[in-house]
Amino acid sequence: MSTSAVPVNLAEKLSQFNELWTQKKVAVLNDYEVKLAKLKGEFVWHAHEDTDELFLVISGRLTIQLNGGDVVLGPGELFVVPRGVAHCPVADEETAILLFEPVGTLNTGDAGGPMTKTVETLS
Amino acid sequence: MSTSAVPVNLAEKLSQFNELWTQKKVAVLNDYEVKLAKLKGEFVWHAHEDTDELFLVISGRLTIQLNGGDVVLGPGELFVVPRGVAHCPVADEETAILLFEPVGTLNTGDAGGPMTKTVETLS
Numbered sequence: 001m002s003t004s005a006v007p008v009n010l011a012e013k014l015s016q017f018n019e020l021w022t023q024k025k026v027a028v029l030n031d032y033e034v035k036l037a038k039l040k041g042e043f044v045w046h047a048h049e050d051t052d053e054l055f056l057v058i059s060g061r062l063t064i065q066l067n068g069g070d071v072v073l074g075p076g077e078l079f080v081v082p083r084g085v086a087h088c089p090v091a092d093e094e095t096a097i098l099l100f101e102p103v104g105t106l107n108t109g110d111a112g113g114p115m116t117k118t119v120e121t122l123s
Numbered sequence: 124m125s126t127s128a129v130p131v132n133l134a135e136k137l138s139q140f141n142e143l144w145t146q147k148k149v150a151v152l153n154d155y156e157v158k159l160a161k162l163k164g165e166f167v168w169h170a171h172e173d174t175d176e177l178f179l180v181i182s183g184r185l186t187i188q189l190n191g192g193d194v195v196l197g198p199g200e201l202f203v204v205p206r207g208v209a210h211c212p213v214a215d216e217e218t219a220i221l222l223f224e225p226v227g228t229l230n231t232g233d234a235g236g237p238m239t240k241t242v243e244t245l246s
Contacts, residue, residue, distance in 0.1 A: 005189060007200040027203050029175045029223060032155065034201070052152045058199075066128060076181075077130040078157065080150050100152060100223060 010036065010058060013122050014096050023099060023107055025121045035099040035119060042090040046111035053081045053101050060095025064088075133159065133181060136245050137219050146222060146230055148244045158222040158242060168211040169234035176204045176224045183218025187211075 008026050013036055017024055020038050027034040039062065055062060056078040064071045064079060065088040071079050081087045108116045131149050136159055140147055143161050150157040162185065178185060179201040187194045187202060188211040194202050204210045231239045 005192060005194050005202075007194055007196045007202045010199045010201070027177065027201060029177045029203050030206075030225070032223075034177070054150065054152045054157070069128065071128050071130055073130045076133045078133070078150060079128075079130045080152050083153075100155075102153070 008034075010098065014038070014058070016122050020094075021107070021115060022117050023119045025119050028103070031103050032100060033103050033105075033119065035101075036096065036122075037099060038094060038096050039089060039091040040094045043088055044108055044111045044113060044115050045086055045088040046109035047084055047086045048081075048101075048105060048109040049084055051102050051105055052083050053105065054099065055079050055081070055089070056098040056100070058096040058098060060091060060093050062095050062097060063090045063092075065090060131157075133221065137161070137181070139245050143217075144230070144238060145240050146242045148242050151226070154226050155223060156226050156228075156242065158224075159219065159245075160222060161217060161219050162212060162214040163217045165213040166211055167231055167234050167236060167238050168209055169232035170207055170209045171204075171224075171228060171232040172207055174225050174228055175206050176228065177222065178202050178204070178212070179221040179223070181219040181221060183214060183216050185218050185220060186213045186215075188213060 013026050020040050023035040023037050025033050025035050057073040057075050059075055062073045136149050143163050146158040146160050148156050148158050180196040180198050182198055185196045
C-alpha cells in the first residue's frame, strides 16, 4: 500500500492551524474538496450561484443566517445551503466546521472583498 | 423560512434505523448524496469504476481492506477510496459511518450480489 493510505484525523488536522475563516483542504473526492475551517464572529453575506454548500459542525456552534431566518448547528449537525441562496455564517464562540463543495468554490462566493481567501492544503 | 431549513442531526438520524449495510440518505449536495450506514461484520470486495468514495466514521471502528494493506478508521477519521480501487469494509463492532458519493453509486460497486441495496431516504 502506498504511504498515502492513511486516514485523515479531523482533530489532528484542526490542531495544525489557528487562523479563523481560512479553509484548509484535507481530502479530495472526484472534483470535490473536504475542507476544515475555524470560525468566530460574523462572516459576509454571499451566495454561490453554481453550487450547494455543505456545513458540518465538529465543535462549537454555528448560526447560518438566511434571509428567512437562522439555522443553528451544533456538533454532529449538518446543513446544505442551496445554490443561489444568500447566507452569512456567524459564530459566537470559536467553532470548527467541515465543508464539502466543488474544487474552486470561493469562500466569499459572489461577495468578494477582504475576507476572500484561497484554500490551503494541510500536510 | 421554509420548514426544510432545519439542520440534519446525525445522531438523531442514526437512531431511526438498526439495519446493517443499508445506506440511508440524509442530505443532497448538487448531484452528490450524504448517507449514513451501520456496519458490522465483513462486506464484499468491490470497486467503483467511476467515482471515489468517502468514508467518515462517526462511532465504532472501521477497517477498509485494500489489496496492499488495511486502513483503520476511528471516530472523526475519514478516508477516500480512489475510483477503481478494490476495497472491502469490515467492522468487528457495530460502526456508524457517513458516506459521501455521487447519486446512483451502488453500495456493492462492480461486485453486485445479495448485499446490493438501494439507498433509502430518512424522514
